[in-house]
Amino acid sequence: MKAPRTLFEKVWDTHVVEPGDPTLLYADLHLVHEVTSPQAFASLEQAGRKVRRPDLTFATVDHGIPTTGRQLGILDPLSKRQVEALRDNCARHGIVMYGIDDPRQGIVHVVGPEQGLTQPGMVIVCGDSHTSTHGAFGALAFGIGTSEVEHVLATQTVWQSPPDSMAVEVSGHLPWGVAAKDLILGIITQIGVAGGTRHVIEYRGETIGELSMEQRMTICNMSIEGGARAGMIAPDQTTISFIEGRPFAPKGADWDAAVAAWESLVTDEGAVFDKVVTIDASSLIPHVTWGVNPAQTVRVDDFVPSPDSFDNPQQRDATIRALEYMGLEPGTAISDIRIDHVFLGSCTNGRIEDLRAAAQVVAGRKVDPRVSAVVVPGSMQVKAQAEAEGLDAVFLGAGFEWRDAGCSSCLAMNPDVIPSGERVASTSNRNYEGRQGRGARTHLVSPAMAAAAAVAGHFVDVREWEGK
């Protein structure tokens, strides 16, 4: 009898082409976007190679494209060149690409699951850190660099050092007003931004089983912010129901066979993780980051920490630097921090449930006149769904802008840049210095918290709002 294995080991083992350190792994799906691919294609063609499996390669545009005024074309010359290069590369190599005017365009990590491309048990790679999102389906999904993109294009395989395994055991129900975003921020605060280094995390426990796919994607998406290579969640009925009927999902007898295979993708009883972390979801309250990495996070009812509260001199110095960049005084109540911008979107929180949660908070309310608030749906399909539900009217009525899909302000590669010195409540995943614009000050929060901050003009504990 086989030794008990973790979910990660089961997926890894079935994809090994050449064992060792590094191991050569087969990739079932390669997602491509306009920013990390042009050099890879150019170099591939220079070497006289073809794309090995165009049928397992899928492209869309997201990172640098405008989210407004698209009928005018792309005005930024670099972004325009990248998008045109992707279009030409995909046309030449026979790769399906959802371009800027395709009704299915969107952030690659939103589109993959939405179209049913993302499936349990796959190895999925993409030239983007937040590829870990797809782990929510029980896939092993990780970001790769541009030279690796070329390698995957040419061979459909990728070299990887065998990672260690970590279990994050989550118990207890998420309280009302506490989002998946708060759970993952709580986990990162607990393990630290390097706590997951070299590890693939499996999120486990009754709480995880209660979460929707959107919530699971938010959690796996930010695994990388805890330093992990990837995050995974075992597929269950929620997963299967989500995938069924989507355009690229298996059909007919293939579907039945796929479901049968997916059901075996669970960590066996007795399988051993290299590291185990436990967290009680029922004790969580909404989180707000105050610093320049996602572990510099406190509860919304807490205060900006003092550098003196850290014994470790490195942490003390990091706090001093972070407070300086963020323009914050120690001891300030989080709810006293005024904001200038709200960004609702990204591959972390740009899905339909995220927009619903935010719309519920803003319905019947108005955005503070000093705040500029923007909704950027994660995909054009999310946008269409939201419009079918009337959410656009809710946001527009409250004073939000209602944009087209893309990465937008999350990394400010397009015109949606947060000005220097200004403060943004953002549902995205990274609060590094300069991430949302040079000198921009980012506070990461859940969609409901961002919506409430837009209305109040400062952070508020969304649990205190009756949410109409």
Added chain:
Amino acid sequence: MTAHRVAVVPGDGTGPEVVAEAVKVVDRAAGVFGFDVDYSHHDIGGERYLRTGETLTGADLESLSNVDAILFGAVGHPDVAPGILEQEIILRLRRELDLYINVRPIKLHPGVNGPLRDIGPADVDMVVVRENSEGLYVGAGEFTAKGSPFEVAVQQSVNSRFGVERCIRYAFDLARSRPRRHLTLCGKTNVLTYAWDLWARVFNTVAEEYPEVSTGYAHVDAACLWMVEDPGRFDVIVTDNMFGDIITDLGAAIQGGMGIASGANLNPNGVSMFEPIGGTAPGFEGTGQINPLAAIGAAGMMLDHLGEAAAGAAVDQAVGKVAGSLPSLRAGKMGASTSEVGDRVSELVSAAVSLEVGP
């Protein structure tokens, strides 16, 4: 071996000359690819109208409805007032046979001098799918106060969900069958906000059933610009009746002119009609100088449609090769007569087969 029943309608002007070459090539393809064609010839057009006063009779329609395909030359006559033959023969045939799709392949063959300096054969390989039964061309409208200084003329664009959807579905199926699998909707959503709202909604809905087809959208004005500046961005274009009418002529220009522009009016569930789109060219009638390649290309499309895919592809390739070998595609400047051009295509069709069955 079943015979394909083909109705031949040579029509007026140079129509009979080019159709004769098309039939010559079809006969050759039939011989080498091993199928039979059973032709019926139909005297329809301006000449007959002047002789008998008949445009399209019930008997004509009856017999044209009972074939597998129609090979059409051209109708038009200098002595017949404009509008009569167009309305009563061409438009009526489209309506009666419900030829709701117009397909226009636009391909610049190697060796053909296109009019665009930096645009080569790799850039021009697209198909326009034009809705052929609705839009502004249904003839709906009215005059108010006709003849007075306050006269108002209204021409209505009719777009049914049924008509739009069947056209879009055809375009998606076609796009899926081509290597690039890319479909562009060409319209005017920003100004024609009723018609194009419907088109865009149907397009987006149908797109969900074709995940392997990537899609794009272009306003018709932008599409015209891109067809000249960057035609390589297009694979299949789907559009309405009027925009299709306009951009297919622009397409003919970038592929080297009317001499090589073939088209099909399709009823995917009925009888379809294949034609050169160039018209009757009355100035060249009887000179043996007209270019038959468009008519021969249409015959190739017809063979493909009839299920003779290999024969269709062989004709298409042969047309491309001959086009590239001629000094010009214009009537009178081909450096060869109409029938010599037909002979060359026939020879290449034979050669294609001998290559195919070779070692």
